[in-house]
Amino acid sequence: MPPSAGISIGYLAERTGLAVSAIRYYEAQGLVEPWRNAGGQRRFHRADIRRMSFIMIAQQFGFSLPEIRGFLKDLPGGRTPTKEDWARISEGFRTHLDQRIETLVKLRDNLDGCIGCGCLSLPNCKLYNPEDRAAQKGQGPRYLMGDRPETAAAAENGH
């Protein structure tokens, strides 16, 4: 394996612990861009080992592949990324990551005030329709712990 020839998908898989099929899938998702050798086989930069690792780490934090693609898009495609390149995208990543952790901690603390205390009546439940939408999966507002904004609660005779 001459140094200038790039590394094979199998070697990349071995070095990262990823399945070969997963790497091909990541390519399809635009997370990595190998070139092809004369025989049509994929060749990767050595730096892609680190790129794959970054993807795996970000996934552990719960980021989706499109989000991760967003983090990585600032990495140079043409040349090997430098320390500074990585430091720059890590910083962006770190910001999102702090947000995610903060959301979870906030949610936990609210939980302490709601379920944790055992009161459960919760006219002042902070978990109800939480402001931080980042933690929510999907679409519209979700009313938690059985409470709804003002009027709606009146529909029910005092519980």
Add this chain to the structure above:
Amino acid sequence: MPPSAGISIGYLAERTGLAVSAIRYYEAQGLVEPWRNAGGQRRFHRADIRRMSFIMIAQQFGFSLPEIRGFLKDLPGGRTPTKEDWARISEGFRTHLDQRIETLVKLRDNLDGCIGCGCLSLPNCKLYNPEDRAAQKGQGPRYLMGDRPETAAAAENGH
């Protein structure tokens, strides 16, 4: 809607913000056990509003439905759960939750020592094959940031 007759699936959906289809799905997953009225329609306990809310909150923390079923299995099926019942399962939940947050924070701090510093050479990378498997999605060990245990790294001529 006489108080003793239980609530309909539509009302439960309205009170929680969940889709009717989602509630039926949760029933299929064993997360709630409605009974049927004379006409074969599902009737839920009023307390199931809170049960659904608990499911939604736990999902925000990234727990799977089987995990949540585990949290809920200690809630009494026959009678309305008391404060104490909820406090008890919340405590168990809180434990898992603390673990999850701790894992994320640890991962973040390791990231600071790895990518964040820009060194990236990482002979001492703590993210590599992290001990805390709880944060990992699946199967075998994953070797992160391109490092592998001892011998494997020798396969590569010094990078």
Add this chain to the structure above:
DNA sequence: TCTTGAGCTCAAGTTAGGTTTAGAAATTAC
């Protein structure tokens, strides 16, 4: 050279967590 492992493409399958649809029956509203 021959063989065997590694890689290729494309399509289909898998799991989680649901949603949508269709046609029929029950319930509620007027």
Add this chain to the structure above:
DNA sequence: GTAATTTCTAAACCTAACTTGAGCTCAAGA
């Protein structure tokens, strides 16, 4: 008492993130 909602079941469909399989080609070692 009728009309409009709701609810029912079962099956099909959906997205994300992959894996598996079929059929074929490429590359590396004895």
